[in-house]
Amino acid sequence: MIDIPHTLGRDEAKRRMERGVGKLASHIPGGAATVTHSWLSAERLALTVATMGVEVPCTVDAEDNRLRVTLHLPGMLSLMSGPIAAIVEKQGERLMLADKTDRTI
Template sequence: MSRPLVVSIPHRLGKDEAVRRLQSGLSRAASTLPVLSVDEERWEGDKMFFRVRALGQAASGHVEVAEDRVQVEVTLPWLLQRFAEVAQNAIRSRGQLLLTKKS
């Protein structure tokens, strides 16, 4: 089993607003990336569990929302491990866009 990929994204929205924004964020992100499809997205309180598919490979993980940060943890299959750095950067940049406070 490979080590999970962990990305922490700080925000200033508060927990409730961050959860609200994230509840539609994964499906929206998948719709803009043709190689990504969402197999499962399940919320339990402030934590979302998900399973996605990219390049025919399944990856699973969870998103934990705190008052001042969101932590994403994804376990990638060995075939996608070589794209871990690209995935980490994509998760961080999309997350920051989604969690940026609009004036």
């Protein structure tokens, strides 16, 4: 599990997840990824990332002060769980929570 902290509240985090999920594939290295998604509940997003013949299912739970990401890494990818988790943590806020409509001067 990977926790991505935020101060947005659950509803705003979910709204931003909804807006950002379509852009996720373009941020995955290799350039040939596809991402399918569906909402399992009001706060739980299921994703499957497929690239180079490998599928990685995951869930993202929107909570009041964090996103909880659970990845299910298959076989050989489990050996790279540390670096993969680091990428998810680093990019999580930017990919799922950033809102380009927010303007700060």
